[in-house]
Amino acid sequence: MTTVSSPLAGRVIGLAAVPDPVFSGAMVGPGTAIDPVREPGEAVSPVDGVIVSLHPHAFVVVDDAGHGVLTHLGIDTVQLNGEGFELLVSKGDTVARGDAVVRWDPAAVEAAGKSPICPVVALEATAEALSGLVESADVAAGDTLFSWK
Known part of the structure; x- marks a missing residue:
């Protein structure tokens, strides 16, 4: 069982409320989304694992069970070409839950x-594999969003 934590502080709104059909339709995978607090800060790793994909606006951490968790910082933020994002780790780095990954x-x-x-998605998972999925709550970075069997 993998516990997936919030990568940032804010209000959980659920994937259905994401203003992008790829995420709101769970085409990338099941999960939830956070409307972040509007202040500069760091997005942290939601699980212990290895950074397998790293972009200024998004990162994927794969844990020891092979579960990949995508954290996508904003919608259509790839169009900002990295402006306003600072990478704090490198692809291939091992991170612990709560380690800072991107400053934004x-x-x-x-x-x-x-x-x-910010969608937080369980890649290549089924909705049935997730439990305790938070769809509405105020969260701090590190609070549990869901568990993945």
């Missing part, structure tokens, strides 16, 4: 005309 500013993302909402 959700308010700057919003000011640039993009949604700062």
